[in-house]
Amino acid sequence: MGLRSKDLSFLQSENAAEDDVDDAMDPHSEEEESESQSESEQEDVKLMEPSKTAVYNREGLVEKLEDISWPENVDWMHKLSLDIDQEKEVDVNDDLARELAFYTQALEGTRLAFDKFQSMGLPFLRPPDYYAEMVKTDAHMQKVKGKLLAQKKQIEEAEERRKAREAKRIAKEVQAEKLKERAKQKKQEIEEVKKWRKQRQQSGFKDGKDSMPDLGFREGKAFEKSSKKRPVVSPGDRSGGKAKQGGGKGNFKNKKNRELRDSKFGFGGRKGMKKQNTAETTNDFRAFNKGSIAGNKKRKR
């Protein structure tokens, strides 16, 4: 709602300020200039002709100004007003530039004021141990803090997710590379063996054991075992060797124990043993209605 009115207010002539500057003496001509400029705006909903009957009583204004203004020799401490020079025209519709202009104006003003206060030797800023009623309540500031923290967390999470995605992609690529390497290596070795056999065949099996295929045994490049130890499975082990991993005996809660469960029960899970008469189930009365027989037990429910 406020935003909408702001849009409407921008339909005023943009260059009115410049017109004021140029032609301070003659209100009518400035209206005519801006009139032509106003007609050139596309989404212009305002009057095509700014009011020609606008009153501008300069003398009256000046007189009133003198009436109400404080006497000349009033200390600056009473007024606390600072005039900041605004160098360039700010486009109203550019939010960021406009707010920046306001911010710089405020910053400039504060610096000037600070210098003045320093020269007068008066305290300026609030010391950190001065507690007094603030213009926004503490509860409100808590809300603000909560919102800021939530925003920060959101940003961080987004960052992390992006990084994880990137890392996963890179890891996948690396893995693909490795697999390709291995396949290539395997193929190469098979080719070599074949070549060696052909060579032997051709030269008539007479070499003995001199030229063994160069499979890289001798150079010390031993067969590369993966560092993970394969689980040792003893013959009497009905769990398929994965029992030790997840937990103890009945620990099937975790989703990560998918492998465990698969290995023990086969795919599909535990098939039988869903109902059982054990000590716990005999004494378990949860399934029975507690007070329902208090009514008429013959009535069909």
Place this chain on the structure above:
Amino acid sequence: MGKKRKHSETQAGEPKKQGEGAPERPKRTLMGWKDKEEVQKQTDSNLESNPQVFRNKEKVMVTCSRRINYRYRHLMLNLVSLLPHCKKDNKVESKSSKGSTLNELIELRGCSSALFFECRKNRDLYMWMARCPNGPSVKFLVNAVHTMEELKLTGNHLKGSRPLLTFSSNFEKDAHWKLLKEMIMQIFGTPKEHRKSKPYHDHVFVFSIVDDHIWFRNYQISVPHNESDKMVRGGLDKMTLVEVGPRFCLNPIKIFAGSFGGPTLYENPFYVSPNQIRALEKRKKAGKYAKKVKAKTRRKMHEQSNPLEPDEFADMWRE
């Protein structure tokens, strides 16, 4: 906190007869309380000869009309909390915003200026800024309202500390801006030794003219504190401003010579009332439909007057 006012200093109506002969006694020199016409030209000489203390006894009365919107009511309440020298009054009937009723109210409360928020059609907010006895008054249209309760405005400052007022240099460009600047300075500036004012200066008001509107911002001055009160030069550079709010944008409509009435001193030539804007928009939209209907009939006539030749291939795919 401000010191208590001595009873002897609160006499009203006294100051007229105190001429150059009583230099010791502090005189209430707030201009609004004196008769203008006789003191007009002697103001300067009077005060130069008297080493008097100037005391700012400005009091602002803040009211609104009935049927004000929630957003504007919060804006008004925010302003009340920003100005410790204001008195909030009850809602006034809309009929009484014209004429003397408001003036009487102001006199009754003993205030020297007033801020009156008038909300029309539950949508448009007009703000009147007036100096009570016979001072000028201005009517503004308020746009772009953001209150202090918005969570994006994260700053906070002492309630009642005196603000620094910064004005952009545009205010010196023309007579009506100068008048507005003076009025704003007197209304929005907290008097120096006010009872409810707090000692330090930790916020800044920004009034700047962009596109013939007065934009208002309120920032908290925050400096990272590693030393207590002594500000080192380096600390000054790390000063940041955090916006506290509220925010609004004023569009001056008219300036009157009297309080809530009187001869018009200034009229904004570019001001279009929001009603007119809405009416124009509706008219434009109405125009669209009429044009469409017209275009349709035109097409029909055109087709009738230029009939198409029978198509050779029309029957090609028919079974």
